[in-house]
Amino acid sequence: MESEHQDLSAKKWVLVTGANSGIGEATVNQLAEGGWNVLAGVRREDKLDHFSGSPYADSITTFKLDVTDDRDIERIKQFVSFELAAELYAVVHNAGIFDLGPVVDKQKDRVSQVFDTNVFSIISLTRALLPSLKKLKGRVVLISSDGGLLNFASNTLYCMTKHAVEALGEGLAEELRHDGVSVSIIQPGNIATPIFEKAIEARKDEDTSSTTETEEYLSDNEAFMRSRGPHVVAEAVTRALTDEYPQLRYTVMELHEMRNLIAHNIDKLVAMNQSNDEPINPEEFTMIISYNLLQESEVFSALTKQFDGWWSKDKRRTKR
Ligand SMILES: NC(=O)c1ccc[n+]([C@@H]2O[C@H](COP(=O)([O-])OP(=O)(O)OC[C@H]3O[C@@H](n4cnc5c(N)ncnc54)[C@H](OP(=O)(O)O)[C@@H]3O)[C@@H](O)[C@H]2O)c1
Numbered sequence: 001m002e003s004e005h006q007d008l009s010a011k012k013w014v015l016v017t018g019a020n021s022g023i024g025e026a027t028v029n030q031l032a033e034g035g036w037n038v039l040a041g042v043r044r045e046d047k048l049d050h051f052s053g054s055p056y057a058d059s060i061t062t063f064k065l066d067v068t069d070d071r072d073i074e075r076i077k078q079f080v081s082f083e084l085a086a087e088l089y090a091v092v093h094n095a096g097i098f099d100l101g102p103v104v105d106k107q108k109d110r111v112s113q114v115f116d117t118n119v120f121s122i123i124s125l126t127r128a129l130l131p132s133l134k135k136l137k138g139r140v141v142l143i144s145s146d147g148g149l150l151n152f153a154s155n156t157l158y159c160m161t162k163h164a165v166e167a168l169g170e171g172l173a174e175e176l177r178h179d180g181v182s183v184s185i186i187q188p189g190n191i192a193t194p195i196f197e198k199a200i201e202a203r204k205d206e207d208t209s210s211t212t213e214t215e216e217y218l219s220d221n222e223a224f225m226r227s228r229g230p231h232v233v234a235e236a237v238t239r240a241l242t243d244e245y246p247q248l249r250y251t252v253m254e255l256h257e258m259r260n261l262i263a264h265n266i267d268k269l270v271a272m273n274q275s276n277d278e279p280i281n282p283e284e285f286t287m288i289i290s291y292n293l294l295q296e297s298e299v300f301s302a303l304t305k306q307f308d309g310w311w312s313k314d315k316r317r318t319k320r
Pocket of ligand 1: 018020041042066067093096097098144145146187188194195
């Protein structure tokens with residue numbers, strides 16, 4: 001069932017990281033237009049005036065925030081505690097970098113940079129903002145990716161970080177639920193933003209043997225730039241911030257991406273089951289899938305009321 005929207009946004013403060021480009025920029029503008037006060041975190045000082053020409057500039061406060069820099073995290077913590085009197089309702093962990101090329105090519109510094117930006121910063125920044133988020137029973141939104149549930153061989157390092165974001169989001173949701181803080185994970189497929197070009201640029205600094213590979217990536221980029229624009233992800237973020245009962249996951253994928261994701265993950269589960277020394281039988285496997293698919297249907301809810309307890313909650317994991 002789709003949750004109802006509430007007007008929770010009236011003049012609430014939200015922090016968006018990686019705000020000067022792509023999904024972050026679209027999200028800042030959409031939230032500011034929707035009546036939020038937005039703290040827009042930008043990595044570079046020369047981007048501090050990025051929103052000065054925006055029609056919503058009055059609702060946007062730009063803040064220098066390199067999410068991998070502990071000093072910047074301390075500064076935002078102080079700003080939220082004292083200037084905002086701990087009235088920050090939500091954080092959108094959007095800052096991220098993409099990475100291309102075989103994982104064996106990756107030097108330790110690059111691996112650290114990608115993990116620091118895409119994963120570890122989420123832990124430090126969430127911790128820094130927790131007093132305010134707890135006080136307001138606010139929200140945390142993480143931008144993951146289909147690469148959090150699939151591995152694409154041309155970008156394994158990136159996928160590794162997004163797999164970690166998936167686990168982190170689930171863990172934070174459990175940990176913070178008791179404090180009334182909701183956590184949502186947004187899972188976009190390909191979105192046309194500059195992220196791919198930046199990764200191609202970063203790859204030029206690496207020792208790589210193959211120019212053909214680079215050419216392949218460049219042609220991928222053309223397909224990539226035909227994808228939908230970042231506003232579709234901004235819409236999902238807005239839902240995660242305003243739904244009365246926010247979902248753990250909001251997926252923003254095109255049909256072919258969704259098909260690929262489902263087929264790949266079912267293949268994986270079937271192969272895991274078959275290789276297990278105690279596999280569950282195909283009938284039970286099918287029943288679990290049917291159960292999850294039908295759970296939201298009216299027929300199913302009528303049936304479960306009738307047979308209350310035949311498939312008790314402790315026999316399965318709670319559906320999210
Ligand atoms: N585009 C897609 O297809 C896609 C799909 C799934 C998920 N995502 C995720 O969506 C998020 C946004 O990506 P995007 O596509 O909008 O890419 P983008 O246009 O390149 O934007 C990324 C933003 O993150 C910022 N950033 C990078 N390192 C940072 C750091 N250390 N501290 C603070 N900010 C930093 C960038 O700043 P600079 O411009 O200064 O580098 C930029 O503002 C990322 O988490 C990405 O993984 C994107």
